[in-house]
Amino acid sequence: MKKTALLFAMIVLVANAKAQDKYFTKSGKLGFDATAPKSPENIDAVNKSTLCVLDTKTGEIQFSCLMKGFEFDRALMMEHFNENYVESDKFPKTVFKGTIANNAAINYNKDGVYPAKVKGQMTLHGETKEIESEGKIINKAGKIQVEANFNLQFADFKVVIPQLVSDKVAKSAKITVDCMLEPLKK
Amino acid sequence: MKKRKLLYAAIVVTLALCSVSIFAYTEFNRKVKNMQDLSIDKTISAEDLIKDFSIDEKIGNSAYLNKVLLVTGKFKTMDQAAGNRFSILLGDSSSSISIRCSMDSSYQHPFEYKVGQVIKIKGAYTGFNADDLGLGADILLNKCIISQ
Known part of the structure; x- marks a missing residue:
C-alpha cells in the first residue's frame, strides 16, 4: 500500500514538473507599425489576443494570432489591411514557431532580465519565412514576460501595397511582442 | 449663351470636385465605431454558439465572421493581462471550447462575476482558435462590452 502511494506521488510530481516547464498566455499583445516618413497618419494596430506558448526546457516558442483581431484607430485602414x-478571410491566422537559441543561458528559476535570441519560421498571408529576432525574457514572481521587436518585409510575404499609396506605407512593418506568460497547469 | 453654358459646367465641375474631396476626407478620417454604436447582427446563447463550432469550425466561421454578436452565457473565468486588459470567458466549465471575450479598453472591471453567473456580452467575432496545443479551443470576440 505504501509503495503504491509513493509511486503515485512520484508520478504526480513528475507530471507537475513537466507542466511547469511550459508557460503560456492567450492575452498577449502584438503591435504592428507600418508608418512611413510620408504617411499622413500613423499606420499602426494592436492585437490583444495573441497566443504564446514557451517550453522553458527546450526553448521552443510559438505565437499565433488572428488577423481580424488587429485593432486600428481608423476604419478605412482596418478595411484595407484585412481586405x-x-x-484576412483567406489567411485568418499568422503563426510563428521557433526556438530561443541561447535558452541554456536563461535561468528560469531566478528572477531577472535575460537577453534572448529567437530564430524560427513565420507564416503570414500564406507564406512562410525564416526570421530572427532579439528580445528579452523577464522572470518575475513565477511569471515570464516575453518582449521582442523585429521587422517584417511585406514583399517576403507577398503582401502587395498598391502603387497609389506606396510612398505612404512603409515597405516593412515593425512588430512588437509583449506577452506575460503564466505556468501551464494541467 | 455660350458663356452661360460654360458657367454651368464650371459650377457642376466645382461641386463634383468638392463632393469628392469631402467624401475622401470623411472616409479617410472615419474612426472605427465603438461597440456601443454598432448594431447587433445576431443574438445567440453561448451554448448554441459553442455547439456550432463543435460541429464544424468552417460552418461557424462562415456564419459569424465579421458579425457583431450578443452572447448570453455562463461566466467561466477571467484573464487579466498587463495594462488592465481583461478577457472574460463564457461557457461550461466542463467544455474544452470557450467563448473568449477580449474586453474593450473602456472596460473597468467593476465587480467579480461568480462562476456560472449568466451575463450578456456584445462583441465582434474575429475567429476560432482550435485546440492545437492542448490549451482548449476559443471562439474569439473582440472589443467586447457588457450588455445590460
Missing part, C-alpha cells in the same frame, strides 16, 4: 493587404 487588400493581408486578406
Whole structure:
C-alpha cells in the first residue's frame, strides 16, 4: 500500500514538473507599425489576443494570432489591411514557431532580465519565412514576460501595397511582442 | 449663351470636385465605431454558439465572421493581462471550447462575476482558435462590452 502511494506521488510530481516547464498566455499583445516618413497618419494596430506558448526546457516558442483581431484607430485602414493587404478571410491566422537559441543561458528559476535570441519560421498571408529576432525574457514572481521587436518585409510575404499609396506605407512593418506568460497547469 | 453654358459646367465641375474631396476626407478620417454604436447582427446563447463550432469550425466561421454578436452565457473565468486588459470567458466549465471575450479598453472591471453567473456580452467575432496545443479551443470576440 505504501509503495503504491509513493509511486503515485512520484508520478504526480513528475507530471507537475513537466507542466511547469511550459508557460503560456492567450492575452498577449502584438503591435504592428507600418508608418512611413510620408504617411499622413500613423499606420499602426494592436492585437490583444495573441497566443504564446514557451517550453522553458527546450526553448521552443510559438505565437499565433488572428488577423481580424488587429485593432486600428481608423476604419478605412482596418478595411484595407484585412481586405487588400493581408486578406484576412483567406489567411485568418499568422503563426510563428521557433526556438530561443541561447535558452541554456536563461535561468528560469531566478528572477531577472535575460537577453534572448529567437530564430524560427513565420507564416503570414500564406507564406512562410525564416526570421530572427532579439528580445528579452523577464522572470518575475513565477511569471515570464516575453518582449521582442523585429521587422517584417511585406514583399517576403507577398503582401502587395498598391502603387497609389506606396510612398505612404512603409515597405516593412515593425512588430512588437509583449506577452506575460503564466505556468501551464494541467 | 455660350458663356452661360460654360458657367454651368464650371459650377457642376466645382461641386463634383468638392463632393469628392469631402467624401475622401470623411472616409479617410472615419474612426472605427465603438461597440456601443454598432448594431447587433445576431443574438445567440453561448451554448448554441459553442455547439456550432463543435460541429464544424468552417460552418461557424462562415456564419459569424465579421458579425457583431450578443452572447448570453455562463461566466467561466477571467484573464487579466498587463495594462488592465481583461478577457472574460463564457461557457461550461466542463467544455474544452470557450467563448473568449477580449474586453474593450473602456472596460473597468467593476465587480467579480461568480462562476456560472449568466451575463450578456456584445462583441465582434474575429475567429476560432482550435485546440492545437492542448490549451482548449476559443471562439474569439473582440472589443467586447457588457450588455445590460
